[in-house]
Amino acid sequence: MIDIKNVTKKYGDFTAVDDISLKVNEGEVFAFLGPNGAGKTTTIKMLTTLLRPTYGEIFLNGHNVMENPSQTRHSFGIVFQDPSLDNMQFHAMLYNLKDYKNRIDKLLGLVELLDRKNDFVKTFSGGMKRRLEIARGLLHLPKVLFLDEPTIGLDPQTRNHIWNYVRNLNKEEKVTVFFTTHHMEEVERYGDKIAIIDHGKIIAQGTIEEICKKAGADKLEDAFIALTGKNIRKESSNFSKSTMRGFHRQ
Amino acid sequence: MRTIYILWLRQLKRFIRKKSTLIGALGQPLIFLLAFGFGLSPIFERAGAGNYIQFIAPGIIGMTVLFTAIFTGIEIIWEKQFGFLKEAFVAPVSRFEILLGKTLGGATVAMIQGVLVFIICLFVGFRPVNISMLPLALLFLILIAILFAALGTTIAARLDDMQGFPLIINFVIQPLFYLSGALFPIVGLPRALELVTRINPLSYGIDAMRYALGGASAFSPWLSLSVLVGVIIVVLIVGIYQFSKIEL
Numbered sequence: 001m002i003d004i005k006n007v008t009k010k011y012g013d014f015t016a017v018d019d020i021s022l023k024v025n026e027g028e029v030f031a032f033l034g035p036n037g038a039g040k041t042t043t044i045k046m047l048t049t050l051l052r053p054t055y056g057e058i059f060l061n062g063h064n065v066m067e068n069p070s071q072t073r074h075s076f077g078i079v080f081q082d083p084s085l086d087n088m089q090f091h092a093m094l095y096n097l098k099d100y101k102n103r104i105d106k107l108l109g110l111v112e113l114l115d116r117k118n119d120f121v122k123t124f125s126g127g128m129k130r131r132l133e134i135a136r137g138l139l140h141l142p143k144v145l146f147l148d149e150p151t152i153g154l155d156p157q158t159r160n161h162i163w164n165y166v167r168n169l170n171k172e173e174k175v176t177v178f179f180t181t182h183h184m185e186e187v188e189r190y191g192d193k194i195a196i197i198d199h200g201k202i203i204a205q206g207t208i209e210e211i212c213k214k215a216g217a218d219k220l221e222d223a224f225i226a227l228t229g230k231n232i233r234k235e236s237s238n239f240s241k242s243t244m245r246g247f248h249r250q
Numbered sequence: 251m252r253t254i255y256i257l258w259l260r261q262l263k264r265f266i267r268k269k270s271t272l273i274g275a276l277g278q279p280l281i282f283l284l285a286f287g288f289g290l291s292p293i294f295e296r297a298g299a300g301n302y303i304q305f306i307a308p309g310i311i312g313m314t315v316l317f318t319a320i321f322t323g324i325e326i327i328w329e330k331q332f333g334f335l336k337e338a339f340v341a342p343v344s345r346f347e348i349l350l351g352k353t354l355g356g357a358t359v360a361m362i363q364g365v366l367v368f369i370i371c372l373f374v375g376f377r378p379v380n381i382s383m384l385p386l387a388l389l390f391l392i393l394i395a396i397l398f399a400a401l402g403t404t405i406a407a408r409l410d411d412m413q414g415f416p417l418i419i420n421f422v423i424q425p426l427f428y429l430s431g432a433l434f435p436i437v438g439l440p441r442a443l444e445l446v447t448r449i450n451p452l453s454y455g456i457d458a459m460r461y462a463l464g465g466a467s468a469f470s471p472w473l474s475l476s477v478l479v480g481v482i483i484v485v486l487i488v489g490i491y492q493f494s495k496i497e498l
Contacts, residue, residue, distance in 0.1 A: 048340050050498050073342040080333055093256045094341040 007056030077137030261355025309432030322356030323402015
């Protein structure tokens with residue numbers, strides 16, 4: 001479903017993503033892990049046509065992401081770290097959907113927001129906004145759903161709910177799920193396969209058991225720390241454009 | 251086309267929902283009208299230049315359109331930070347359509363504000379000389395609106411946060427307004443000032459509105475039309491390029 005072939009992303013001299021290759025099969029729930037600033041968000045941005053790789057090729061649902069952005073964009077839905085709070089109907093129109101009213105109701109029912117259908121988004125709580133984002137991301141029947149830290153800042157109840165929806169969707173609609181998170185127990189519960197990225201390179205990939213075995217650890221959290229080291233990373237995950245320009249100048 | 255329409259509609263809906271911005275945006279033109287219009291009126295008349303309210307009204311309408319249009323363009327910086335632009339960029343629509351939709355939406359909002367200020371001007375004593383020329387005035391109003399909405403959008407494509415905002419007010423909007431002939435006649439100015447006003451596209455827009463509303467003007471309306479359309483095309487081309495370079 002997703003095929004990343006030797007992809008590199010450079011900002012000037014700085015290499016954010018360094019020659020990564022990755023395959024995600026249809027129907028998988030794939031966890032993309034790594035410390036802050038490792039290259040997770042950059043990779044997701046390249047997968048979702050927001051950034052162009054410096055080298056390499058990406059295929060999503062059989063479409064070449066760079067050469068065929070429009071087809072690619074029909075194939076995926078995405079829930080961003082910062083919800084954009086636009087309404088479902090607007091999204092439907094942007095994706096040129098027909099007969100979307102029933103679909104909206106179905107998805108709102110799924111994330112238990114049907115009773116709030118006519119309310120303004122600004123009156124929603126953080127968890128409700130996130131649930132709405134997920135429903136919105138699924139409106140156009142995507143084959144792949146990207147979730148960039150979908151449960152950040154949510155309480156365990158809401159996290160649990162969100163993952164149940166995602167799991168259901170994955171089973172019922174055969175949606176491939178590609179997500180990032182820092183909650184390792186979430187990965188152990190809901191993930192099928194994992195890749196760990198650090199300093200722009202993929203340092204491990206496989207099932208949870210394979211990764212734990214490779215690191216000689218029982219738990220994924222321990223394996224993660226064993227593989228990526230104990231040092232706290234410089235918080236540079238979201239390269240602002242000014243940072244990039246800074247790199248260009250050097 | 252559909253995408254442009256949807257984005258245009260979204261902009262309009264947001265404008266209608268936010269009544270505070272609408273009323274807020276009417277405050278400044280009102281102050282200008284009252285302070286300058288009435289304050290400078292006696293001197294203006296003593297200098298033999300006619301009724302100042304009659305002179306300044308097209309300038310104030312132009313100012314309203316300038317400010318509102320650039321601000322709606324600048325909204326894009328906000329949308330960059332708060333997700334909407336990302337959502338639009340990952341949707342199966344081209345960036346060119348997004349740019350046009352935003353520009354036309356912003357221009358429409360600015361145009362509505364301009365028409366409201368025109369009505370306020372009528373209350374303060376402004377009288378268009380020839381009613382049949384009103385459509386022409388509206389045409390120039392629309393052109394000014396499109397030009398500066400496109401300029402705002404283009405500037406916003408380059409900026410990443412609101413910290414650049416004072417820069418835009420002080421180095422783009424203010425000079426465009428004060429050096430445009432909105433407040434004073436551009437004939438018989440000191441050489442340098444005259445030159446500056448003549449390279450300012452807003453001068454042509456306001457002058458043409460003055461031509462349509464009041465009769466007296468410095469340029470031929472055809473010249474103004476060509477300048478405005480020409481600059482719109484140039485700004486849009488730059489805007490398209492800038493938009494294609496946005497990395498979120």
